[in-house]
Amino acid sequence: MSISFIDIIDYIGTFAFAISGLRMAAIKHFDWFGAFVVGLVTAVGGGTMRDVCLGRTPFWMEDGTYLVWTGTAFLFAVLFRKHLFRFNNTFFIFDTIGLGLFVVVGFQKAIDAGCTQWVAIIMGTMTGAAGGVFRDILLAQVPLIFRKEIYAMACVIGGLVYMGCNFLGLGLTTTQLAAAGSVILTRLLAMRFDIGLPLLTEYRDGDRSEEEE
Amino acid sequence: MSISFIDIIDYIGTFAFAISGLRMAAIKHFDWFGAFVVGLVTAVGGGTMRDVCLGRTPFWMEDGTYLVWTGTAFLFAVLFRKHLFRFNNTFFIFDTIGLGLFVVVGFQKAIDAGCTQWVAIIMGTMTGAAGGVFRDILLAQVPLIFRKEIYAMACVIGGLVYMGCNFLGLGLTTTQLAAAGSVILTRLLAMRFDIGLPLLTEYRDGDRSEEEE
Amino acid sequence: MSISFIDIIDYIGTFAFAISGLRMAAIKHFDWFGAFVVGLVTAVGGGTMRDVCLGRTPFWMEDGTYLVWTGTAFLFAVLFRKHLFRFNNTFFIFDTIGLGLFVVVGFQKAIDAGCTQWVAIIMGTMTGAAGGVFRDILLAQVPLIFRKEIYAMACVIGGLVYMGCNFLGLGLTTTQLAAAGSVILTRLLAMRFDIGLPLLTEYRDGDRSEEEE
Numbered sequence: 252m253s254i255s256f257i258d259i260i261d262y263i264g265t266f267a268f269a270i271s272g273l274r275m276a277a278i279k280h281f282d283w284f285g286a287f288v289v290g291l292v293t294a295v296g297g298g299t300m301r302d303v304c305l306g307r308t309p310f311w312m313e314d315g316t317y318l319v320w321t322g323t324a325f326l327f328a329v330l331f332r333k334h335l336f337r338f339n340n341t342f343f344i345f346d347t348i349g350l351g352l353f354v355v356v357g358f359q360k361a362i363d364a365g366c367t368q369w370v371a372i373i374m375g376t377m378t379g380a381a382g383g384v385f386r387d388i389l390l391a392q393v394p395l396i397f398r399k400e401i402y403a404m405a406c407v408i409g410g411l412v413y414m415g416c417n418f419l420g421l422g423l424t425t426t427q428l429a430a431a432g433s434v435i436l437t438r439l440l441a442m443r444f445d446i447g448l449p450l451l452t453e454y455r456d457g458d459r460s461e462e463e464e
Numbered sequence: 465m466s467i468s469f470i471d472i473i474d475y476i477g478t479f480a481f482a483i484s485g486l487r488m489a490a491i492k493h494f495d496w497f498g499a500f501v502v503g504l505v506t507a508v509g510g511g512t513m514r515d516v517c518l519g520r521t522p523f524w525m526e527d528g529t530y531l532v533w534t535g536t537a538f539l540f541a542v543l544f545r546k547h548l549f550r551f552n553n554t555f556f557i558f559d560t561i562g563l564g565l566f567v568v569v570g571f572q573k574a575i576d577a578g579c580t581q582w583v584a585i586i587m588g589t590m591t592g593a594a595g596g597v598f599r600d601i602l603l604a605q606v607p608l609i610f611r612k613e614i615y616a617m618a619c620v621i622g623g624l625v626y627m628g629c630n631f632l633g634l635g636l637t638t639t640q641l642a643a644a645g646s647v648i649l650t651r652l653l654a655m656r657f658d659i660g661l662p663l664l665t666e667y668r669d670g671d672r673s674e675e676e677e
Numbered sequence: 678m679s680i681s682f683i684d685i686i687d688y689i690g691t692f693a694f695a696i697s698g699l700r701m702a703a704i705k706h707f708d709w710f711g712a713f714v715v716g717l718v719t720a721v722g723g724g725t726m727r728d729v730c731l732g733r734t735p736f737w738m739e740d741g742t743y744l745v746w747t748g749t750a751f752l753f754a755v756l757f758r759k760h761l762f763r764f765n766n767t768f769f770i771f772d773t774i775g776l777g778l779f780v781v782v783g784f785q786k787a788i789d790a791g792c793t794q795w796v797a798i799i800m801g802t803m804t805g806a807a808g809g810v811f812r813d814i815l816l817a818q819v820p821l822i823f824r825k826e827i828y829a830m831a832c833v834i835g836g837l838v839y840m841g842c843n844f845l846g847l848g849l850t851t852t853q854l855a856a857a858g859s860v861i862l863t864r865l866l867a868m869r870f871d872i873g874l875p876l877l878t879e880y881r882d883g884d885r886s887e888e889e890e
Contacts, residue, residue, distance in 0.1 A: 252735075273877065282874040284830050285823025299730075304512075309730055312796050370525050389810070391819045393604045397489075397498025398871060404497050444596070448495040451486065452545060453634055515723075517735055540882070583738050606817045610702075610711025617710050661708040664699065665758060 257352070262320050263351020266273035268293040269324035270342055274335055277328065279390055286328065287340045289389050290320045301357050301374050305364045347438045350402075351431035353379040354409040357429065368417065372410030377408040379434070401441030404448060409434035470565070475533050480508040481628020482537035482554055485599045487548055490541065492603055493580035499541065504534045510594035514570050514587050520576045560651045562616075564644035566592040567622040570642065581630065585623030592619040592647070615656030617661060618630050683778070688746050690775020695720040695750035696768055701760055703754065703839065705816055709800045712754065715815050719746045723807035727800050730744045773864050776828075777857035779805040780835040792799050794843065798836030805832040805860070827867030830874060835860035 272293030276286035295317055299309040311317040328335055356376025359370035378398055380403040385396040395401045412433040416426035440446070485506030489499035510529055512522040523529040540590040541548055570602025574584035593609055594655045600607040625646040629639035653659070697720030702712035725735040737743040756762055783804025787797035806822055806829040808857055813820040822828045838859040842852035866872070 276536060277546065277877040279819060279824075279877060280876050280877050281823045282825070282834075283820075284874055285820065286877040288823065288829075303516060303729060304525065307518075308732060312730065312792060315793070315795055316646055318795065318799075322584060328877060352797075366525060369531065373531075388601055388604075388814055389823070391485070391814075391817060393492060393494075394498065394602060397494045397501065397602070398492075403501075407497075420831060422582060428522050448497055451490040451494050451499040452493060516729060517738065519732075519734060580741070581737060582741055582744065586744075601814055601817075604817060606705060606707075606813060607711065610707045610714065610815070612708070616714075620710075661705050663708050663712055664703040664712040664754060665706060 260352045262316065263345050264352050265294045265320040265323050266316050267342055267345035267349045268353075268382055269321045270335075271329065271346060271383070273287070273324060273328040274405050275386060275390055277332065277335060283325075283329070286323070287325050289386055290324055290328070291318070292389060293325075293382045293386040294321050295382065296310065296385035297353065297378045298357065300385075301360065301378045304377070305361065305366070306372065307360075307364070316412060331425050336450075343442070347435050349407065350379045350438065351409065351434035354406045354434050355413065355427045355431045355459075358410055359427070370413045372407060372414065375410040375413070376403055376406035379403070399447060401437060401446060405434045405437035405441070410435050473561060473565045474569070475529065476650045478507045478530050478533040479537050480555055480558035480562045481595055483536045483541065483548075484596070486537060486541040486560060488599060488603055490545065490548060496538075500534070500538045503537055503541070503577070504531070505602060506595045506599040507534050507537075508595065509598035509648055510566065510591045512593045513598075513635070517590070518574065518579070519589065520573075520577070532632045535659065556618040556655070560596075560648050563592045563618065563651065564647035565623065567619045567647050568626065568644045571623055571626050572640070574592050578645050582628045585620060585627065588623040588626070589616055589619035592616070592622075612660060614650060614659060614661065618647045618654070621650050685855055686778045687773060687782070688742065689771050690778050691720045691743050691746040693771035693775045694779075694808055695747045696761075697772060698756065698810070699750060699754040700814055701812060703758065703761060703885035709751075709755070711752045713747070716750055716754070716811055717744070718815060719808045719812040720747050720750075720779050722807065723779065723804045723809075724783065726811075727786065727804045730800065731792070733786075733790070758857045764831050769868070773861050776805045776831065776864065777835065777860035780832045781839065781853045781857045781885045784836055784839050785853070798833060798840065801836040801839070802829055802832035805829070805835075810852065825873060827863060828871060829875065831860045831863035831867070834863050843875070 260295055269290035272290040274285050276289040281289060295309070295311045299311070302309045328369050354375040356375075358371045358375035359375035360378075362368070368372065378379070384394045409430045413426060413430035421429070465599065482503035485503040486499050489502040490597055494502060508522070508524045510540045512524070515522045567588040568586075571589075572586035574587035575581070596615070626639060626643035628641045631641050634642070647664045695716035698716040699712050701719075702715040710777060721735070721737045725737070726736045745887070780801040782801075784797045784801035786804075787800035788794070792800065809822055810820045835856045839852060839856035842855050847855070
């Protein structure tokens with residue numbers, strides 16, 4: 252079994268996604284088991300939902316590597332928990348690179364399963380973004396990606412680029428690089444210039460109390 | 465491809481369910497992406513869970529119309545967001561008609577998949593009511609249908625009527641009209657006369673604070 | 678159809694898990710329908726998630742007995758709701774015995790489906806513990822098992838014992854008794870001596886307010 256460049260990015264993404272879950276679990280004072288589950292769900296939840304929709308066996312059941320990387324992230328979080336909230340920029344970069352790859356993998360798996368390109372965009376976005384939604388559900392809070400940051404939207408853009416490259420008849424490698432690159436670029440630019448999507452309704456005076464329920 | 469009367473009701477129901485999700489997302493100040501996801505999950509979440517339980521491909525992956533109607537509801541919500549909280553009665557009627565149809569579709573798909581009638585009642589109720597539960601989970605709040613309104617119970621009654629008609633050997637059209645009609649009638653009557661299910665435990669003085677956690 | 682000893686334990690576990698959901702629903706003042714759903718999800722949610730991951734039809738769709746026992750638990754909760762919060766120790770024992778069996782059933786079904794033993798440990802833990810997580814999601818609260826009690830960890834230990842017995846080549850009955858016994862023993866000892874897992878981060882002064890969000 253040889254390990255390709257894609258695999259390495261995949262593992263880095265899994266590690267970074269798991270760390271993102273573990274940090275939130277640490278803030279909420281979860282115990283070790285709870286923290287591990289939140290890390291695991293963040294890392295593999297999106298791909299699992301995609302595989303269930305496609306009628307496939309969840310990918311981590313057929314390849315134990317993802318559990319190993321989540322376990323490594325857990326050990327890292329336990330050993331270096333005092334430093335867990337440093338290195339924000341490093342984690343952000345890894346997380347973003349992983350996001351780009353997850354979107355490409357999700358899109359391609361949907362196409363391989365015979366889905367239309369529109370469904371593939373949804374599957375790519377699900378692969379990249381649903382894990383974070385499940386993480387927030389386990390934390391009993393409104394999903395972060397629904398209220399701030401261009402995160403899921405970067406996944407959609409990556410899927411649209413993938414579809415556009417397919418339409419133009421570009422090769423697979425070019426297509427996947429362009430799609431992953433557009434996800435990463437979108438997120439980096441949105442973060443750098445603090446760009447967000449409009450809200451459906453603006454905040455008004457006195458709304459805070461209503462919203463905090 | 466011809467569009468039948470059933471299709472039209474199905475699309476109206478999808479639109480009305482999506483609007484119900486979009487309104488809640490607007491109250492919580494979700495961004496456009498978050499609002500769209502909440503609308504989509506409200507509209508197709510119940511049917512998706514049913515299809516996963518039945519081992520089928522989720523219906524919206526095989527027919528893009530449902531995404532189009534959710535997108536239409538989203539555009540409507542963005543364009544007319546100042547009026548999103550008017551027309552309560554109109555939305556309520558559409559929502560209720562859609563509910564009746566969703567229950568019938570869910571029941572029939574379960575029977576087609578070889579389930580018993582008891583399981584079909586659950587599948588019909590799931591189709592009608594689970595989307596709203598997922599919506600409330602994404603909003604990080606206790607599902608509304610667990611605390612007020614005869615909503616899910618109307619789905620169960622519709623399923624029981626369906627089963628009763630099958631038992632009596634009535635034709636398919638009669639059966640489906642009776643089942644959908646009983647869902648609609650139950651909900652309209654419950655709303656009109658403010659009928660609700662009993663609570664498992666009554667409120668007592670001082671309970672509020674405990675319950676609000 | 679004869680009923681085996683295993684079946685009886687299975688039904689007791691289903692009843693006890695459903696009661697656990699119904700009690701929490703009662704505290705939150707759910708209506709009858711909501712309470713029934715929470716009881717049902719607590720009882721069959723873990724096994725349903727396992728079956729979906731394994732690509733099987735959820736077990737309760739093929740055997741109505743589980744719905745009957747959940748219904749019985751519901752009737753019990755309605756009739757004896759004033760006593761629902763007594764008999765804590767009795768429910769705890771039933772719940773723990775059920776947990777041991779659920780873990781063994783989940784592990785064995787995963788092996789039967791061709792999974793590796795590591796995946797089987799996850800499936801056993803999922804069968805035992807995921808229902809309680811879904812219950813807490815429906816109650817819009819952080820899953821209890823992520824913050825207190827050796828509960829899910831007992832499932833993992835049971836899975837490890839199962840794997841160890843397989844490694845030693847012990848017979849099926851011995852293996853299953855040892856695995857279920859280790860789940861039960863772990864939980865009883867943890868409860869008796871108030872043992873919990875470490876938290877990923879300790880509480881510090883002033884953390885309470887942050888955590889209560």
